[in-house]
Amino acid sequence: MFKYSRNNFFSIKKVYKANEISKLFVKILIKKRLTNNFDILDISSLKFIKKNSVLFLDQEINAPKNYTNNILFISDKETIFNNPKYNNIILIKNLNESWNLLINLIYSHEDSSDYTDEFIKYNNSYISKYAKIDASSKIYNNCVIGKGVEIGKNCIIKNNVVIKNSLIKNNVVICDNTSIGTTGFGFDFYKRGSSFLNPQIGIVILDDYVHLGSGCTIDRGKIDYTYIGKNSMIDNLVHIAHNVEIGENACIAAQTGISGSVIIGNNVTIGGQAGFAGHIKIGDNVVVAARSGVTKNITDNSVVAGFPATDIKEWKKNIIRNRKNGY
Amino acid sequence: MFKYSRNNFFSIKKVYKANEISKLFVKILIKKRLTNNFDILDISSLKFIKKNSVLFLDQEINAPKNYTNNILFISDKETIFNNPKYNNIILIKNLNESWNLLINLIYSHEDSSDYTDEFIKYNNSYISKYAKIDASSKIYNNCVIGKGVEIGKNCIIKNNVVIKNSLIKNNVVICDNTSIGTTGFGFDFYKRGSSFLNPQIGIVILDDYVHLGSGCTIDRGKIDYTYIGKNSMIDNLVHIAHNVEIGENACIAAQTGISGSVIIGNNVTIGGQAGFAGHIKIGDNVVVAARSGVTKNITDNSVVAGFPATDIKEWKKNIIRNRKNGY
Amino acid sequence: MFKYSRNNFFSIKKVYKANEISKLFVKILIKKRLTNNFDILDISSLKFIKKNSVLFLDQEINAPKNYTNNILFISDKETIFNNPKYNNIILIKNLNESWNLLINLIYSHEDSSDYTDEFIKYNNSYISKYAKIDASSKIYNNCVIGKGVEIGKNCIIKNNVVIKNSLIKNNVVICDNTSIGTTGFGFDFYKRGSSFLNPQIGIVILDDYVHLGSGCTIDRGKIDYTYIGKNSMIDNLVHIAHNVEIGENACIAAQTGISGSVIIGNNVTIGGQAGFAGHIKIGDNVVVAARSGVTKNITDNSVVAGFPATDIKEWKKNIIRNRKNGY
Numbered sequence: 001m002f003k004y005s006r007n008n009f010f011s012i013k014k015v016y017k018a019n020e021i022s023k024l025f026v027k028i029l030i031k032k033r034l035t036n037n038f039d040i041l042d043i044s045s046l047k048f049i050k051k052n053s054v055l056f057l058d059q060e061i062n063a064p065k066n067y068t069n070n071i072l073f074i075s076d077k078e079t080i081f082n083n084p085k086y087n088n089i090i091l092i093k094n095l096n097e098s099w100n101l102l103i104n105l106i107y108s109h110e111d112s113s114d115y116t117d118e119f120i121k122y123n124n125s126y127i128s129k130y131a132k133i134d135a136s137s138k139i140y141n142n143c144v145i146g147k148g149v150e151i152g153k154n155c156i157i158k159n160n161v162v163i164k165n166s167l168i169k170n171n172v173v174i175c176d177n178t179s180i181g182t183t184g185f186g187f188d189f190y191k192r193g194s195s196f197l198n199p200q201i202g203i204v205i206l207d208d209y210v211h212l213g214s215g216c217t218i219d220r221g222k223i224d225y226t227y228i229g230k231n232s233m234i235d236n237l238v239h240i241a242h243n244v245e246i247g248e249n250a251c252i253a254a255q256t257g258i259s260g261s262v263i264i265g266n267n268v269t270i271g272g273q274a275g276f277a278g279h280i281k282i283g284d285n286v287v288v289a290a291r292s293g294v295t296k297n298i299t300d301n302s303v304v305a306g307f308p309a310t311d312i313k314e315w316k317k318n319i320i321r322n323r324k325n326g327y
Numbered sequence: 328m329f330k331y332s333r334n335n336f337f338s339i340k341k342v343y344k345a346n347e348i349s350k351l352f353v354k355i356l357i358k359k360r361l362t363n364n365f366d367i368l369d370i371s372s373l374k375f376i377k378k379n380s381v382l383f384l385d386q387e388i389n390a391p392k393n394y395t396n397n398i399l400f401i402s403d404k405e406t407i408f409n410n411p412k413y414n415n416i417i418l419i420k421n422l423n424e425s426w427n428l429l430i431n432l433i434y435s436h437e438d439s440s441d442y443t444d445e446f447i448k449y450n451n452s453y454i455s456k457y458a459k460i461d462a463s464s465k466i467y468n469n470c471v472i473g474k475g476v477e478i479g480k481n482c483i484i485k486n487n488v489v490i491k492n493s494l495i496k497n498n499v500v501i502c503d504n505t506s507i508g509t510t511g512f513g514f515d516f517y518k519r520g521s522s523f524l525n526p527q528i529g530i531v532i533l534d535d536y537v538h539l540g541s542g543c544t545i546d547r548g549k550i551d552y553t554y555i556g557k558n559s560m561i562d563n564l565v566h567i568a569h570n571v572e573i574g575e576n577a578c579i580a581a582q583t584g585i586s587g588s589v590i591i592g593n594n595v596t597i598g599g600q601a602g603f604a605g606h607i608k609i610g611d612n613v614v615v616a617a618r619s620g621v622t623k624n625i626t627d628n629s630v631v632a633g634f635p636a637t638d639i640k641e642w643k644k645n646i647i648r649n650r651k652n653g654y
Numbered sequence: 655m656f657k658y659s660r661n662n663f664f665s666i667k668k669v670y671k672a673n674e675i676s677k678l679f680v681k682i683l684i685k686k687r688l689t690n691n692f693d694i695l696d697i698s699s700l701k702f703i704k705k706n707s708v709l710f711l712d713q714e715i716n717a718p719k720n721y722t723n724n725i726l727f728i729s730d731k732e733t734i735f736n737n738p739k740y741n742n743i744i745l746i747k748n749l750n751e752s753w754n755l756l757i758n759l760i761y762s763h764e765d766s767s768d769y770t771d772e773f774i775k776y777n778n779s780y781i782s783k784y785a786k787i788d789a790s791s792k793i794y795n796n797c798v799i800g801k802g803v804e805i806g807k808n809c810i811i812k813n814n815v816v817i818k819n820s821l822i823k824n825n826v827v828i829c830d831n832t833s834i835g836t837t838g839f840g841f842d843f844y845k846r847g848s849s850f851l852n853p854q855i856g857i858v859i860l861d862d863y864v865h866l867g868s869g870c871t872i873d874r875g876k877i878d879y880t881y882i883g884k885n886s887m888i889d890n891l892v893h894i895a896h897n898v899e900i901g902e903n904a905c906i907a908a909q910t911g912i913s914g915s916v917i918i919g920n921n922v923t924i925g926g927q928a929g930f931a932g933h934i935k936i937g938d939n940v941v942v943a944a945r946s947g948v949t950k951n952i953t954d955n956s957v958v959a960g961f962p963a964t965d966i967k968e969w970k971k972n973i974i975r976n977r978k979n980g981y
Binding site: 318 | 808814885908923926976
Binding site: 451463465467468469481483485486487498499500502503504535536537538540541542557558559560562563564576577578580581582596599600617618646649650 | 764765767773775780796798814816818831832833836837839841843846847848849850851869870871873891893895909911913927929931947961962964972
């Protein structure tokens, strides 16, 4: 989608070799099969597979052939481990635990105590020395713009806005007290607390002409990005979780919440106080009525309402029938 | 209601004559009838009609007789245009588009790139040179008080509060991280993105003894104001949209959202996480239970619950009946 | 639970004697019975009864014997007054009114105009001279840390966070734009407005390894504390009202709201956009589905959903039956 380097946001602490990684996992390692040894320079997702990277696998994939010699796979499923097509693979006991261990070893991020950034006062805001802001964009008072952030042309960043780990394209407007690029709520269900939250090393991308209201929270991606498409308009106090992707021309009213990894198509209209369960797909041109609770995929051009959200005509019929029957 | 000058908040860039305006609309103008030529100095709403102003019409009105010679009407309805009582009227293709075009020509506002304000550090906050704050009021840390804002006596403005385009009367308390006077979510349904949002040139008025909690967002009016009446108390994370008017003695619990142009009477009590559809009227002494979704006008002294909200007794009967029937 | 002195947060303006207090109440006093005279140095709750304090009573209690000579009871119930076991008791007309009157006389708090604090700029944040922050903890930009606050080891306080009237233990992470320790929404139902809100003189306690997301609001206790237990993780835009107590290992998803005085057990999981009525008790190991509205006590190990929340199996059956019946 957009080119960016993870290292601009999350400093790599040390370049490990594949065989060093397996040694670091000593406590949770079950077995390993290492055909090659190579530098680990990045983390791959299933969607973006990169050379010289680690890829955490909870399902089989078709890795591009030429990468098999320089990707280190990590899985907690023996069937995956046993598939000979993965030249370099480690079988561990717990995927979450190995993610936390490895990411904290390799990367410094804002939830780790060794994270650093350097700020300069610019107008009345604090801007990282390692951020790039086009001179045509305006930053009002008490904002914080972190390391690696890029802000394009003609943006207006109002007051008390926090932007970290994000690429902001052109003509974007962000209203007061909104937080962008903060830590996604990812965790192992059975191990809780601040030190067990999964480190999040992705970013937020806001495309051209996005408008964000006041008091919103947009979490960064876990590996890749949280994305809001061109011309999308978002009202106040909206929560958008990690890995969410929203297409072009979205219109999302106040206090709506979108859970992690939801994919939303183009031209979608969402009323206020709606909610979306995680990992679902909303098609193009969908309308979601205010206060809907969407729990399943929604096909293109649907209009839904209620909780669990269904076709709005069904929902209305239900209400009328209930009233007639004295229900 | 309260006297204020729009120019204190939104600088007028150039005074146009009525006949100049019609020329600016060349691309969307259908026809015009100009009997007089006069300076355009303000924008009228249907509620407050001012001399030497523009008035956007989507419905017929009874304009005061003496104003007909110095009001420029703009409409996209031919029947309105054809009514001879409007001495000075322009028929255009799209009311939204003409609003955006005209307001951006005349006014500088915080969502336009030519907006300016000048801040002075006072205690640990940034206060506009063009704001007036009574010496008896306290402003804590990291606040931003913008151009034209007036704050009366004995107010307490806590930390990281942003107040723009607002009149704050006396003895008002505003808690941390709340945003007041930010941009309302008004738009043409078919044209989306930051550059198509309707410019909002109204204000927020908080009357005496209002209490606002933390993390709230109160949007300014489109033309006139968003108003919160005397002694009204609002809890945390509440969203109040543009043009909302709330009477005296309201009590509104946390995370409630009130859509644009809702009118709420006196002595109203609203539970947490309630929602209100736009443009409805809530009477005096109404009680709205927590988590209600109010979609229609509510008469005085009603107690409502559920979604869509109905009489609370009906709502409770329904729940009991459902349980009895094994529903 | 944790030792702390109220005076570190709320300065005592003057030490009154018990018989002076009764004179201050002249307008609302009905009768009094004072057997002893002693200094009033603190306020007791039913849970924590302290020597030389005032205790507001709306129900009978078993006060420890040795305290009866140095506790001044205040009640608006004649039956309580008539119980001879209270050696020192004042009968007043209205408990709320006497709370407001007395607390404002004795204490200075952030909602009273005589409150003071002194801030020092540290890194890019404002820290009270009277706060204690362990050197191992990091405070990012534009934060405000108020009087009496203590922050333990290895905490990360991100940007634009406001922390007042709070004890933050070790390894706590607090994300951007969150407000902690702000004023609880307590009031006399019939007297509204900023000057009638009940003064809140309790604190917030965040125990070890708590994680708080962005844009949250955590109100301080009225007399004692709002408490979040070890290893509890809270997502973005969550509202937690005064006196709430949450056990260990809670996981609370975004935009959930918890009303005043709710007690939540250990190992509880709460989905997004859920709501809790005030003064209810949620057992250990409870799961509350997203968007539930919990109105009653929930026993240990329950899984609930819907509004009003019931057993999740009932809720699902209901939905399926409705659909089958064409409802």
